[in-house]
Amino acid sequence: MFSLTPVLVAVVCILIVWIFKNADRNVEKQAREPRARAESRPWVDEDLRDCTDLHEGEEDADEWHQSEETVDHIPFCPTRYSEEEMVKRSQEFYALLNQRRSVRFLSNEQIPMEVIENVIRAAGTSPSGAHTEPWTFVVVKDPEVKHRIREIIEEEEEINYTRRMGNRWVTDVKKLRTNWIKEYLDTAPVLILIFKQVHGFVETGKKKVHYYNEISVSISCGLLLAALQNAGLVTVTTTPLNCGPRLRVLLSRPTNEKLLMLLPVGYASKEATVPDLRRKPLEQIMVTV
Amino acid sequence: MFSLTPVLVAVVCILIVWIFKNADRNVEKQAREPRARAESRPWVDEDLRDCTDLHEGEEDADEWHQSEETVDHIPFCPTRYSEEEMVKRSQEFYALLNQRRSVRFLSNEQIPMEVIENVIRAAGTSPSGAHTEPWTFVVVKDPEVKHRIREIIEEEEEINYTRRMGNRWVTDVKKLRTNWIKEYLDTAPVLILIFKQVHGFVETGKKKVHYYNEISVSISCGLLLAALQNAGLVTVTTTPLNCGPRLRVLLSRPTNEKLLMLLPVGYASKEATVPDLRRKPLEQIMVTV
Missing domain, CATH: 1.20.5 (Single alpha-helices involved in coiled-coils or other helix-helix interfaces)
Incomplete structure (x- = not known):
């Protein structure tokens, strides 16, 4: 004791x-901790933060197989050109695409809707993980809706510029000589908002995984940009930061769709300018083994 | 007391x-916790898991401005077609792209390297976040390297199929009637491995953020697919799961580059078949407001 x-x-x-x-x-x-992490990443779209579970489930399988179980396999015999023709075609296609620039000064002239339909048809030929075709192209022509989109984007942009961003971001933006006024959202005759469907639904209503949906929709946007360039229209690739949820609601899109990109489309205005940039030469982007 | x-x-x-x-x-x-989370997501590429910090920093800024500080702005006057021409061009371009299919049966015939160079030049015209051009296209012609790539991918695939994947994955794969034998990796005259540069370097050697690098490189792949189709070549879009680090080392690519896609490129073999799939009609992918 x-x-x-x-x-x-x-x-x-x-x-x-x-x-x-x-x-x-x-x-x-x-x-x-999660909150602190979120706060230290002001540049990540808030809508994307909310759907971590969906984002996590999105990547699966290595090949982009079609998901149809009982689909037939049929012979495929694509068009074949002579070697000379191939070289010529590839040169001309490069020359066409190499004229493309991101244009922020758009004319308010109307453009033929048939062309818009065809460029979206072209975008819809993109491959996609398990042939899910996880894209929705919302074409906005209505001036009031365009203006409402502009208001939402400019409001969020102003917040991004003045409050959300840290020093690094503000420094980066200073270099870019930009501000949050997006006149082209009013003047462009057409805005194309591209939504990725982060999941789909099977017949029973259960969620269906959309493998690689973001990569698939981005590839599809590549085809869309090529198609626009081929038709003589201009655009600028934008990814409105933090506007996804408000624009989704404005356009009555379902919750499984997330805004990936917004393309204002039209003719270049007469006063259009572009920064005098060069592209990397082939030897900087290609390595042969 | x-x-x-x-x-x-x-x-x-x-x-x-x-x-x-x-x-x-x-x-x-x-x-x-992080480990447990990683283990519950067997379908996410392990290489991608390792670079969370980079991935987090990758999305920034809403417009894809060029980062050059002092670049001049010059007038831009793109080619303009008549409305009739626009409609015709857009129809033809859609018809061209609509013939594209993912082809897994490739002939071993050689293809002109000038065409490969031109399609990669075309891919290099893609827009990119802050004009970072965050892509490297590795063109593999060497039969031994192609075979080593096949070995790595088939090894990892077998592990994926038999060990890593949960029930859901195995069920999904069963439907796809696929296995881990990738003969086209040997037979295709050219493999194009597309790496995304998750960051770059400024002159002082410090890391430079590559905004939206995955989206940018995916758009660039869209242009590449269009260019291949235009030249009469076929491919299949693949994203080899968990092979990134080994393939990166095999091809001596730096650690800031991550494998995004692998495209075997060539002519379709005489016995090529494709699944008899349909694409969604326009009214399912386009909404007008």
Whole structure:
């Protein structure tokens, strides 16, 4: 038997309190961490943050197989050109695409809707993970809806510029001589908003995974840009930051669709300018083994 | 003053030990969590998992401005066609792209390298976040390297099929009537491996953020697919799962480059078949407002 002195009682009490506090801190730390991480990443679209579970499930399988179980396989015999023709065609196609520039100064002239339909048909020929075709192209012609889109984007942009962004972002943006006024959203005769369907639905209503949906829709946008260039229309590739949810609601798109890109489409205005940039030469982008 | 009985000592000891254990568990839980999350996502490429910090930093800024600070702005006057011409061109371009199919049966005939250079030049005209042009196209012609690539991909595929994947994945794959034999990796005269540069370097050697690098490189792949189709060549869009790091090392690419896609390129073999799939009609992919 031994007896407890007040000093020992005090030491034991302090010890217990200290241990408890530490345990609490761990719990607190855990709870706070995701928030802290989110706050340190102001540049990631808030809508994308909300759908982590969907984003996680989106990448699967290595080949982009069609998902149809019982589909027939049929012979395929594509067009074949002579080697000379191939070289000529590839040169001409490069020359066509090489004239493309991102244009922020658009004329308000109307453009033929048949052309818009055809360029979207062309975009719809893109390959997609498991042939899910996870894209929706929303074509906005209505001046009021265009203006409402502009308001939403400019509001969010102003917040991005003035509040959300850290020093790095502000420095980067300064270099770009840009601001949050997007006149082309009003003047372009057509805005194409491209939504990726992060998942689909099977007949029973259950969610169907859309493998590689973001990559698929981006490839499809590549085809769209080529088709626009081929038709003599101009655009600028934009990804409105943090506007996805508000634009989705404005355009009545379902929650499984997330805004990936917005392309204002039209003719270049007479005063259009572009930055005098060069592209990397072939030897900087191609390696042969 | 009060005295301590052995029972009280025991209770205090148990209490202290219990509190300590709890605190440990919290720490352990924290440490384990990322691992557990990773393990529950077998379909996400392991290489991509390793670069969370880079991935987090990759999305920034809403417009894809050029980053050059002092670049001049010059007038831009793109080619303009009559409305009739626009409609015709857009129809023809759609017809061309609509003939494209993913082809897994490739002939071993050689193809003109000038065409490969031109299609990669065309891909290099893609827009990119802040004009970073974050792509590297590795063209593999060497039969031994192609075979080594095949070995790596088939090894990883077999592991994917038999070990890594959960029930859902195995069920999905069963439907696809596929296996991990990729003969086209040997027979295709050319493999194009597309790497995304998740960051670059500024002159001082510091990392330079590559905004939207995955979307940019995917758009560029869209242009590449269009260019291949235009030249009369076929391919299949693949994203070899978990092979990125080994293929990167095999091809001596730097650590800031991650494999995004692999395209075997050539002519279709005489026995080529494709699944008898349909594409969604325009009204399913386009919405007008």
